[in-house]
Amino acid sequence: MPDLYIGLMSGTSLDGVDGVLVDFSASTPVVVQYACAPFPAKLRAELLALNTPGANELHRAALAGNGLMRAYAQVVTALVAGAGVAAASVRAIGAHGQTVRHRPQEFDGTGYTLQLCQPALLAELTGIAVVADFRSRDVAAGGQGAPLAPFFHQSWFGRPGETVGVLNIGGISNITLLRANGEMLGFDCGPGNSLMDSWCALHTGKPYDSEGAWAASGKVLPPLLENLMAEPYFSKPPPKSTGRDLFSQAWLQAHLSAFADAAPVDVQATLTELTARACSADVLRYQPDLRRLIVCGGGALNTHLMRRLADLLPHAQVASSADWSLPPLQVEATAFAWLARKTVLGEKLELQSTTGAKGARVLGCIYPA
Structure with a gap:
């Protein structure tokens, strides 16, 4: 029944x-x-x-x-x-x-x-x-109060005796680490698509950067990326969670004040890199030996972002949740x-x-x- x-x-x-x-x-x-x-x-x-x-x-x-x-x-x-x-x-x-x-x-x-x-x-x-x-x-x-999805991740994606990472990239990104010994760790990494989407909408009129093509056509601005990565949230130990209360347009504009001449496409490239760096840094900090990272949420459809995650985590297989019988959305x-x-x-x-x-x-x- x-x-x-x-x-x-x-x-x-x-x-x-x-x-x-x-x-x-x-x-x-x-x-x-x-x-x-x-x-x-x-x-x-x-x-x-x-x-x-x-x-x-x-x-x-x-x-x-x-x-x-x-x-x-x-x-x-x-x-x-x-x-x-x-x-x-x-x-x-x-x-x-x-x-x-x-x-x-x-x-x-x-x-x-x-x-x-x-x-x-x-x-x-x-x-x-x-x-x-x-x-x-x-x-x-x-x-x-967040994230709550890790409990479901454990049920659907967990494999006995294997360490698996599940990275959800929605507006905010969160990571679940399902360890081979049965332990589980989960927390919010930081911004996911929210900053990228709003910047793309502002400068292209499109609701999001399809497949990350616009970001891929720009270049990352290292001083801006360093400025953004200096946000204390990123170094805060879990348990932790976040949202638009912190990673808002006001937060972004405050960091962009010293980069008024930056080309919008390069800011988009840098915001995409920010999401990739924040997520990969958490994997390397808390599970450096990870061999399998399953990505879900709208970010899994961003080809450029997925490629950057794979580049930053060369020892891990980075794949969409679709490969595990559950499409990212x-x-x-x-x-x-x-x-x-x-x-x-x-x-x-x-x-x-x-x-x-x-x-x-x-x-x-x-x-x-």
């Missing part, structure tokens, strides 16, 4: 919603259907604006959350229609929501992480139970379907090695259909 869950993910890249319908009835889960939808331009602009303080934020955030749920519901409709299944046969939807602030352990020692999500509305729109708010319990338990959504199932089953996750939380916790809240 099928054991169906839906996972929905909209990441810091703000390029839209990825959704999967997953059957967990067999020992190896199967992605039955995939669907995606770009954000309407107005919603995307508002979600981006809400990453920084502004007027009337509470009102705007509530309405943006409603709009986000309508976009989520459209993807859910496409998933069940495409798979030819009834909504009632899906046990739950795992909805990550849209991160607009991420400040764990700051201010009062606990801090917060904020994902715009209206799970009650999503349950009403779809007629399916919704699991949401995955990160808050982790933050309450003293953790970073489906990994994060599948992770939240997997997490939703854990919540429904009441299963705790051992969080210490990734988020630094005090112990095992059940993550997420359930909104019945």
Whole structure:
């Protein structure tokens, strides 16, 4: 009998919603259907604006959350229609929501992480139970609230007796190290696609640098790269997580102030190199003997970035998650379907090695259909 869950993910890249319908009835889960939808331009602009303080934020955030749920519901409709299944046969939807602030352990020692999500509305729109708010319990338990995908990475990509790295390059990049001895380490490396995408949009009008071709046509600016790599976050030990709160356009512009004459294409080349260097440096720092690195997220589709990762990690096989039966744009959504199932089953996750939380916790809240 099928054991169906839906996972929905909209990441810091703000390029839209990825959704999967997953059957967990067999020992190896199967992605039955995939669907995606770009954000309407107005919603995307508002979600981006809400990453920084502004007027009337509470009102705007509530309405943006409603709009986000309508976009989520459209993807859910496409998933069940495409798979030819009834909504009632899906046990739950795992909805990550849209991160607009991420400040764990700051201010009062606990801090917060904020994902715009209206799970009650999503349950009403779809007629399916919704699991949401995955990160808050982790933050309450003293953790970073992110990354959470490493637990799924361990389930899907882990191999007994083999050390495997999983690098997700979305708007922010995060690394999971699945060690041969069973230990796991996971944390955010730093910027992924977010700075590259916004710079590309500003100077070319395109939402992203397809295959990294624009960056590949420029040259890296070593003084600018050194300036960017001097950011203290990069040398901070894990557990650690980050987001647009730090790696924003304001952060970039502050570093570019001394490089006003730089050609935009060379800045793009340097931003791509920044992502490659930050990720590879973490691999070399925490698993220098790594032989296999699986890359997922939109960054796995950036040919130039993948080539630079391979150059910087010559002893590792750098390959797309597609080679492991899960296309790059489906990994994060599948992770939240997997997490939703854990919540429904009441299963705790051992969080210490990734988020630094005090112990095992059940993550997420359930909104019945």
